[in-house]
Amino acid sequence: MVERKLEAGPSKRFFVEMLPRDISLEHAVLDLVDNSLDGAIRERISEIRGRNAKPYAGLQCALEISGDHFRISDNCGGIPDNRLDAALRLGRDDISIDDDKPTIGMYGIGMKRSIFKISQDATVVSKSATSTVTVRYDEEWLDPDNPDWTLTLQQEPPSPGEPGVSITANKIWPNISRIFRSTSFHDDLARALSRYYAYVIEKGFSITLNGHEIQPLPVEFRFEDNISPFYFETTNGKTKVRVIVGLFRKLTREDERESQTMSPDKAEIGSLKAGITVICNDRVIKYADTTATTGWGMGNVPRYHPQFRSIAGAIIFESDDARTLPVSTTKGDLEIDDAVYVLGLNAAMEGLRALTQFTNQFKGIEAVTDDLIATAKRASISEVTNRLSAVARADRKAGGSARKAPARLPQPEKRNPMVHMAFRRERSEVEEVANLLGMSTIDRPSVVAEQVWTDRLRSLGIIK
Incomplete structure (x- = not known):
């Protein structure tokens, strides 16, 4: 028998070529923003613990x-000396290094994977209260055939300016450069930043893209004494779970569902905000999701349909140990089989059942609820949580620390059942009828048809 030793360590090629393929360019940029957010959390942990409304x-x-330039910088305290090695090397040996703070990073690959995705050569500079550290991931080091993993850190005394981290791409990959030149990429990234960081922007964190400040697209709910969302909260091990499902706009009328147009109250198109948003430690993982991932079409919850464009919700996970969060390493997906996620999912489904049943009850008479919903104040996730957590009661079905407050929604008066009538006619015929009625030919066919019906009922003396 012959024994020999095998060097079974990781391949440089895997880290610098293969690992970046697991993440989209957009999420690579978001991962770098996450690092800044983690720094902000470390800087402001006392304000966060104290439930300060604007901790950041x-x-x-x-x-x-731009096509030939990429840089991200922050003023979030820099990398503390005792975290430098963990931050700059590929992967962490001690993944509990931040398990006393509600950060997102877990495995120590996010920043490096993003750098490798974007650039052939990059420089990281960290200014902390105790030192200024510079490290360069250059072309020689990033060469997949170079077996050397050693990085050279230049550490100097603290330098002037606010403590923080900057990452500069010295040589952007040609294919990435082409994308960075695209206006559509910039527009898509701005929208992603507005959605995925809405929660922290509302809490005072500022993000700019090429000098333009990102405005948040937060999840909001209509909230008054006689109309309020479904609310659920519990704790599973180290993780706090909260679920909110409610209305954010007026109910969708039949003609709006058919035409997919802007809502009557001039809000942004409902389908852009309807759905369930999943948040982990202040970071949005899924925004306005309308798939089975967040309960739509599961159990006795109907699949998402334009009829439900007034429904919004949030599943919120908070933990000082990021390993207990149901989120993937790319932070772009969820571990839906995780026990803590199932807790949140089941509660979201309960809320969706109540809200979809409500829209069904008012189908065809949506206008009855217009004033009630339109005059109700808009409330943020934090406002809803503060108000409903105080009145939530123990949920015996869920057991443990679970508490919930059922949604408060108007109930329809007893009435003759409404029916939906639909038929098809040639456009020229509809336009001719519209002209005869003195209506505009650009009116929706359903409006023209309803006018014909109303006029006929009047001629028969059925209505006045």
């Missing part, structure tokens, strides 16, 4: 992106 006020992350 004054902290910011700036993105500069």
Whole structure:
């Protein structure tokens, strides 16, 4: 028998070529913003613990992106000396290094994977209260055939300016450069930043893209004494779970469902905000999701349909140990089989059942609820949580620490059942009828048909 030793360590090629393929360019940029957010959490942990409404006020992350330039910088405290090795090497040996704070990073690959995705050569500079550290991932080091993993850190005394981290791409990959030149990429990234960081922007964190401040697209709910969302909260091990499902706009009328147009109250198109948003430690993982991932079409919850465009919700997970969050390493997907996620999912389904049943009850008479919903104030996730957590009662079915508050929604008066009538006619015929009725030919066919019906009922003396 012959014994020999095998070097079974990781391949440089796997890390610098294969690992970046697991993440989209958009999510690679978001991962770098996540690092700034983690720094902000470390800087403001006392304000976060104290439930300060704006714990991140004054902290910011700036993105500069063009075809030949990429830089991200923040003023979020820099990398502490005792975290430098973990932050700059590929992967963490000690993944509990931040398990006393509600950060997102877990495995120590996010920043490096993003750098490898974007650039052939990049420089990281960290200014902390105790030192300024510079490290360069250059072309030689990133060469897949170079077996050397050693990085050279230049550490100097603290330098002037606010503590923070900057990452500069010295040589962007040609294919990435082409994408960075695209206006559509910049537009898509701005929308993603507005959605995925809406929660922290509302809490005072500032993000700019090429000098333009990102405005949040937060999840909001209509909230008054006689109309309020479904609310659920519980704790599973180290993780706090909260679920909110409610209305964010007026109910969708039949003609709006057919035409997919802007809502009557001039809100943004409902389908862009309807659905369930999943948040982990202040970071949105899924925005306005309308798939089975967040309960739509599961059990006795109907599949998403334009009829439900007034329904929004949030499943919120908070933990000081990021390993207990139901999120993938790319932070772009969820571990839906995780026990803590199933807890949140089941509660979201309960809320969806109540809200979809409500829209069914008012189908065809949506206008009855217009004033009630339109005059109800808009409330943020934080406002809803603060108000409903105080009145939630123990949920015996869920057991443990689970508490919930059922949705408060108007009930329809007893009435003759409404029916939907639909038929098809040639456009020219509809336009001719519209002209005869003195209506505009650009009116929706359903409006013309309803006018014909109304006029006929009047001629028969059925209505006045």
